[in-house]
Amino acid sequence: MTRRKFLAFTGSAIVIGGAAYYGFSDKNNLVRADEMRDSVTLFPLKPDEKEILTLASLAPSGHNTQPWFVKYVGPYHWIICNDKSRWLPGVDPTQRETILSIGAFLQNLEYAANNLGYNCQFNTLATTNQDENIVDVKLTATTAIIKYDVEQIKQRRTVRSNYLKNVLKKEDSSFLTVEENDFIHYIPNTSKEHVWLNEQTIEANRIQTYRDDAQKELADWIRFSSEDAALHLDGLTLAGMEIEGVPGWYLRNFYGKSDVMKKSFREQSIDKVVKEVSHASAGWLIITSRDNSVTTLLETGKRLQRIWLKVRVKNIAIHPMTQIIEEAKTNQILNTSIGIQDPIQFILRAGYVKNYPNPVSLRRSVETFVIAIA
Numbered sequence: 001m002t003r004r005k006f007l008a009f010t011g012s013a014i015v016i017g018g019a020a021y022y023g024f025s026d027k028n029n030l031v032r033a034d035e036m037r038d039s040v041t042l043f044p045l046k047p048d049e050k051e052i053l054t055l056a057s058l059a060p061s062g063h064n065t066q067p068w069f070v071k072y073v074g075p076y077h078w079i080i081c082n083d084k085s086r087w088l089p090g091v092d093p094t095q096r097e098t099i100l101s102i103g104a105f106l107q108n109l110e111y112a113a114n115n116l117g118y119n120c121q122f123n124t125l126a127t128t129n130q131d132e133n134i135v136d137v138k139l140t141a142t143t144a145i146i147k148y149d150v151e152q153i154k155q156r157r158t159v160r161s162n163y164l165k166n167v168l169k170k171e172d173s174s175f176l177t178v179e180e181n182d183f184i185h186y187i188p189n190t191s192k193e194h195v196w197l198n199e200q201t202i203e204a205n206r207i208q209t210y211r212d213d214a215q216k217e218l219a220d221w222i223r224f225s226s227e228d229a230a231l232h233l234d235g236l237t238l239a240g241m242e243i244e245g246v247p248g249w250y251l252r253n254f255y256g257k258s259d260v261m262k263k264s265f266r267e268q269s270i271d272k273v274v275k276e277v278s279h280a281s282a283g284w285l286i287i288t289s290r291d292n293s294v295t296t297l298l299e300t301g302k303r304l305q306r307i308w309l310k311v312r313v314k315n316i317a318i319h320p321m322t323q324i325i326e327e328a329k330t331n332q333i334l335n336t337s338i339g340i341q342d343p344i345q346f347i348l349r350a351g352y353v354k355n356y357p358n359p360v361s362l363r364r365s366v367e368t369f370v371i372a373i374a
């Protein structure tokens with residue numbers, strides 16, 4: 001049985017998402033619920049503003065930290081900010097992935113605004129990945145705009161299991177890379193680079209899993225219990241990690257942070273990665289950029305999101321596996337091993353799936369990430 005809820009924005013709450021029903025009583029953390037809290041809204045967000053920012057927040061982020069907040073300058077005028085308390089120093093010490101995630105947020109924001117008939121004017125304020133104020137955004141109502149189907153934003157998700165082994169059809173790989181050709185490289189599962197990426201993804205995961213700072217950080221972002229998931233509305237739930245059925249129920253009820261540091265948990269995580277990469281996929285999608293400036297990283301995050309929003313109609317799943325980039329030992333041989341010169345920003349496992357699952361990862365409500373500026 002599948003459960004999906006989409007409450008209208010006209011009310012005070014929005015619940016986006018859906019989840020498989022596993023037959024257990026405890027299933028709160030299987031459902032993405034931007035639940036309305038009783039929090040006092042500091043200023044009246046207009047319904048369109050709320051819809052646009054809610055849809056923006058459905059962007060992906062490493063460990064689902066949602067590393068953004070929004071300063072409300074005035075109606076339809078915001079500053080999109082970098083939330084230092086949500087950085088991942090253990091795996092992303094330079095905040096490269098934070099800025100990429102904020103880029104994805106901006107792409108959602110733009111599409112959602114376009115859908116409601118607004119043009120976006122973006123002005124990048126940040127000069128480093130650590131700056132708080134990233135981009136100033138002003139929305140202007142216009143009739144001359146191409147509407148975007150926001151269902152694609154609502155339905156996008158990371159898919160980790162049940163990939164088929166067919167390579168991407170020519171027309172599908174062209175569809176994904178059109179207008180982005182210089183920055184997207186498809187590495188089919190028939191190539192030797194594919195084998196290298198598989199092996200090194202396992203190796204990088206092994207290194208990272210036994211790096212205590214990275215593992216401790218992961219522990220802080222796993223929401224084992226439904227209470228924890230409902231409290232934070234962020235992080236990695238078991239449903240999001242596709243740990244389902246009896247194992248999911250067991251972990252949800254009997255596991256906690258300290259278990260993540262145990263050898264058995266680390267070994268099981270590595271086994272899961274081995275299964276994911278060895279089982280099947282169409283191959284890898286590599287996203288590159290010209291350089292590593294803030295502006296370029298934001299553009300690259302937007303590019304990731306544009307592609308990710310296109311894949312579902314083709315039944316193509318995407319799974320970022322960033323450990324090769326995050327671990328020095330594998331990162332230093334990455335470019336030469338796969339014959340790419342430009343900086344590599346994303347390594348995405350990609351492949352067809354038969355049944356596309358609905359999104360389940362949680363998001364904080366807009367009220368908790370929009371603040372008034374004095």
Ligand SMILES: Cc1cc2nc3c(=O)[nH]c(=O)nc-3n(C[C@H](O)[C@H](O)[C@H](O)COP(=O)(O)O)c2cc1C
Nearest residue numbers: 060061062063064097101157158320321322323361
């Ligand atoms: C910069 C970045 C890095 C990510 N790295 C990984 C990763 O290494 N492994 C993984 O399983 N998912 C990775 N993800 C996917 C996130 O975990 C996922 O987007 C987040 O949990 C929200 O889930 P959703 O994409 O289904 O909305 C990454 C996403 C981003 C944007």
